[in-house]
Amino acid sequence: MKEILRAAFVIARRDFTAIIYSKAFIFFLLGPFFPVLVGIAAGSLGGQIAREAAQPVVGLAMTQSDSRKMTEARETLSANMGENYFTKIKIVGDAAQDKGKNPKDYLKKKEDNLSVVVTGTLAKPVVTGTKASVKRESAGIELLAAHALNPGAVKLTEAEADIVAETANSDKQLRTVTAQGGQILVFFLTMLLAGMVLSNLVEEKSNKIIEILAASIPMESVFLGKLFAMLGMALLGILVWTTIGGIGMQVTQGLPNFPTPAVGWPVFITLCFTYFIMAYLMLGALFLGIGAMAATVREVQTISMPVTMAQLINFFFASYALTKTGQPVEQFAAIFPFSSPFAMIGRAALEPTLWHHGVAIVGQLFFAILLLRLGVWLFKRNVMKSGNAGRIKDGGKRKLFGLIAVGG
């Protein structure tokens, strides 16, 4: 075991150094910022579009006096209820001058962009518009008309605010947000890194260095070393990202306000970190097994696509299980090795029990070791064929992943 770890360290050190001194590592570090930048750009663009898009307006075609009172009522009530509570209003006509004018004609004027038009009197306003628009605007118009008719009639009582972080009623629902946040973060990181481990091993095979490694040290060390190197790189990445993210949040004062998880923040973060390592080790070991069997990058892409999709389904399954705490589906998600880290992050956010996590981590570690051994076994079984070995009987055909005869 000592020798396996020593040799794994040699591999990890080489891979880690090679990665962080490569230009590609800069792109790795910048990688997560691209979605953020895209998100900001998209949000900004969306906001711009939303601002520029014509907002619905309630048109007033009452008498000048009634229209003015309605406008004043909106200003008064908006002070208490918020600017966005009432739809914007615009005086589009004068009942005294527009006698006999069909209210529908006001709605046809495109530049006004009216959703409804109000005619009639304060005592009996008439709202003209589509069914949905009328339904949406009527209550607001009635409130404004009531206030306009008798400004003292509608008086809001000011309540004293006593803010708490959470309530029993909303805890679970809010904590689900925390759980989902943790799951998404861990999933994203895991997929990113496991794919890189796979590429790394395939590159090693195409470099033909793998044979030197296989002759010098146990294959377990090669696999472990590669996993550790990527993990080290991930930790470095996380350090950089969190530092930059932290600075960004300080600058923008945009610290997200996630509800406190059931196990508390320090334990939750520790568990998220541990489950990230476990999820990464399992998926990385699986991908290494695939990489060990695949002879070309094309083969790797062929097989890694379905595995990635399967992992995505697995993630959605764990997310779905969040809403079914204690039910068989959630228990299965917590036990099934590949979904277990994500399901357990959910549990950490929703339930304070800790011993479940100890059992889950041991189980996940055991499964990761099992996968690693399986990968080594497959490697020794299917790889390192030289010359014509294994080809003559199949008429010179090569076997994809040692299973399906392909090519000539």
Added chain:
Amino acid sequence: MYAIEAHGLVKQFDGFRAVDGVDLKVPVGSIYGILGPNGAGKTTMLRTLLGIIDPDAGVRTLLGSDRPITQSRNVGYLPEERGLYQSMRAVDTIAFMGALRGLSLKEGKEKGRALLEEAGLGYAADRQIRQLSKGMAQTVQLMGTIVHDPKLIVLDEPFSGLDALNQAKLEHMIRAQSKKGVTIIFSTHVIAHAERLCERIAIIARGKISFDGLVSEARDRLRPQVHLETETLDGAWRAALPADTRAEGHWWHFTLPETGVEPLLTALVEGKAGIKSLSIERPGLHDAFVAIAGESVAAEMDEPVAGETL
């Protein structure tokens, strides 16, 4: 005492027996050649002996251990398919390969520099592998194979891809390591290399070993050839010529009889044959190889053409 022993070794891929019941003994301190054409099973056999792949049947011990990987620190291996990290410096490559075999990086670098200096490549120690010529890169890999002072060096087709100068350097290195008591085993499909370097050889074809022993023993499988030139063409002396004699004008070619050349000489002199020339030619390893492995296998060997340097 054997550095490598194998009994009934079998390795098959998808039903094809790449190694088929191999028995092998490589004495400690010897230079041992494995001769066979491409696809004979040399590489698979070496990989199985080194523990890179596990045999399907049979047993093998490497430096006394049936778990070859545990002897990793005492073994140096140069695979047939050369591979190095292209962005790594030459000296770091040697140190890395040493570190895989248990050497500290510091010691590996020191020894790497010394080895490169010795090989006249000291100036390239800090260059990346991608900046080196193919021959230089192969030399670096060879340095990485011996940097940790192994007891056993395994070289798979070490001469392939090397120019004449580097082939000579490699031969020199093999002899130098052998003088230090290191056991060297290498595979080749060029008989001349084995003939010049090896004390012992194994001949392998289609996964089976057809000969394992001293080079001299392989040669001794064939009787020496006698080439005789006489002044006369006929006489009583002709009765003394062996049954397999082939005549070419005044020349007579035949296999040296079991009784030796003396009785024949007596008959030639007494019969007044007039001996103009007589030579006894010991068979070369190539002839022995043809005799042992057969014409068809020998035809598959890529012997160097005339004028090609070795």
